Amino acid sequence: EDYALPQGFETKEQKREKEEKKRKEEELRKAKEAKKERKLAAKENSERELLESFWNGLNEEEQAEFEDEAVKLADKFLAEQYRKGRGDQGLLFKTVRQSIIDSHIRRKLQLPEAA
Known part of the structure; x- marks a missing residue:
């Protein structure tokens, strides 16, 4: 059926x-x-x-100048973390430092900021 x-x-x-x-x-x-x-x-x-x-x-002197300039132009919070951590140079300091330097290089090379 x-x-x-x-x-x-x-x-x-x-x-x-x-x-x-x-x-x-x-x-x-x-x-x-x-x-x-x-x-x-x-x-x-x-x-x-x-x-x-x-x-x-960059040579060492240029790197030091570049880093100083980068910190001056950095986000206030990151610059503060950088200054606080500079003494012991722990992982947070190294991460913040790299972020500040990378951002400044991007600015100089006119690259977009990282996501």
Whole structure:
């Protein structure tokens, strides 16, 4: 006999096709996300190389002058953290110092600020 299937009923084949489609969509989404992450990492690496190249191109005296200038132009909070941590030069100081220097190099090279 021929009768109508209940509303919402899916055959095994329909379920399998639906799951396969969902799996492929998820794989595609993950592949796109991975590509985006690789692209971002490559951009960050090339920017890091550019910043380091600029900094390493300065002699010690120029680095000291550049750092002083960078601190003067830095965000008030970061400059304060820099000054507080300068004595013991712990991890926070090193991180803040690098951020201040990187921002100043970006300013000098007219690069966009880091996100």
